[in-house]
Amino acid sequence: MTSPDRNRRSPLALAATLLTAFLVAFASPAQAAAGEWQDGTSQSDTIIDCLTRLPSTGVTANTGWWSPTGEVPKVGEPFLLHGYIGLVGLPCSSGVAVLPELVFDETAFGYPDEPVKWGINDIDDPTPTFSTDRVELTRGPNGGIAIASVGGRAITLERGQIFEFQVPVVAKRALKGTATRAPSCPGRTAGTKPCAVAESGDHLQVAFKVSGHGGNKAYVTPYVPLFATGSGGTGGGVVAKVASTTAATYKVAARKKGTATVTVRAGKTATGRVVVRDLARGGRVVGQSTLTAGHRGVVRVSVARLGKGKHRLVAQYAGSPTVKPSSSSVRSIRLR
Numbered sequence: 001m002t003s004p005d006r007n008r009r010s011p012l013a014l015a016a017t018l019l020t021a022f023l024v025a026f027a028s029p030a031q032a033a034a035g036e037w038q039d040g041t042s043q044s045d046t047i048i049d050c051l052t053r054l055p056s057t058g059v060t061a062n063t064g065w066w067s068p069t070g071e072v073p074k075v076g077e078p079f080l081l082h083g084y085i086g087l088v089g090l091p092c093s094s095g096v097a098v099l100p101e102l103v104f105d106e107t108a109f110g111y112p113d114e115p116v117k118w119g120i121n122d123i124d125d126p127t128p129t130f131s132t133d134r135v136e137l138t139r140g141p142n143g144g145i146a147i148a149s150v151g152g153r154a155i156t157l158e159r160g161q162i163f164e165f166q167v168p169v170v171a172k173r174a175l176k177g178t179a180t181r182a183p184s185c186p187g188r189t190a191g192t193k194p195c196a197v198a199e200s201g202d203h204l205q206v207a208f209k210v211s212g213h214g215g216n217k218a219y220v221t222p223y224v225p226l227f228a229t230g231s232g233g234t235g236g237g238v239v240a241k242v243a244s245t246t247a248a249t250y251k252v253a254a255r256k257k258g259t260a261t262v263t264v265r266a267g268k269t270a271t272g273r274v275v276v277r278d279l280a281r282g283g284r285v286v287g288q289s290t291l292t293a294g295h296r297g298v299v300r301v302s303v304a305r306l307g308k309g310k311h312r313l314v315a316q317y318a319g320s321p322t323v324k325p326s327s328s329s330v331r332s333i334r335l336r
Helices: 186-190
Strands: 037-048 055-066 078-087 095-103 117-122 136-139 145-148 155-158 161-171 203-211 223-225 244-253 256-266 272-278 284-291 298-303 309-317 331-335
Touching (some): 037 272, 037 284, 055 095, 055 223, 078 155, 078 203, 155 161, 244 309, 244 331, 256 272, 256 284, 256 309
Antiparallel strands (some): 037 055, 037 223, 095 145, 095 203, 117 161, 136 145, 256 298, 272 284
16 A cells, blocks of 8 residues: 655655665564554454355454554654455455545644555465555545555455555644544444544544445444654653553464453553454454453453464553553464
């Protein structure tokens, strides 16, 4: 994919050849240190499985951001916006057509002269690859920045494939994330369209327009709150945070749903999102939950079915306005 008019050239003209220098400046999710990717919500649609004729998940999408320092970026510091979508179900069609559109307050961002990375990989690929080849940016149907293959065509995924992108940006003002209005409009929930930028505060929505696979939604639109501190301190609604530690235990078996018990300890009450990733599968999210004050630092997370072979599981706590993010140690498991 390509970035939201990254270097502040016009979004419609930013389909220039991308440079490989960005590969040195930033790591992919699979390469980044654990705990640095801050994921938002995920969203899926439903299809009728071509074999069982029963409802099942069609596509699943997620979005997030990553800071090179592992901390909330400051105004003017580059960081990455991230999104991916995979066709996990078995439709009777050959695949799904995907047209991603980034919807956010573009006036709050600048775009460094660095390329965007993107790739189409198998879900089970332990070493996903990314490209900086040319893609096309156009103004999307919802006013955002749409990412298309050369010629303006949608991106086509077969079952078991994931499309993923990473976009370099810099904040031009403080971003307050969850302290602002979240994109919770009925259209986004129902899958008919993303929320308007004016109704979304300091959040990024990635509106994946999907078609051709018989799904029950026209758009699958995950979102993530965005944060940036004002210059010279903890501006932008971000306060001093206490450190946290995360630990996890797992009960998993091949091709069966499992569980992870995740414990987050901190000097203040830890609340916020917890995800479990499989680093042997490109850092894919295999489980997620929300830690509330009532959990008292311990939450049980449902883990998706894992295939046979080696898996490297890690639990990541996304942090809160008062508690820093942290990550568990990596647990290597071989399922037979």
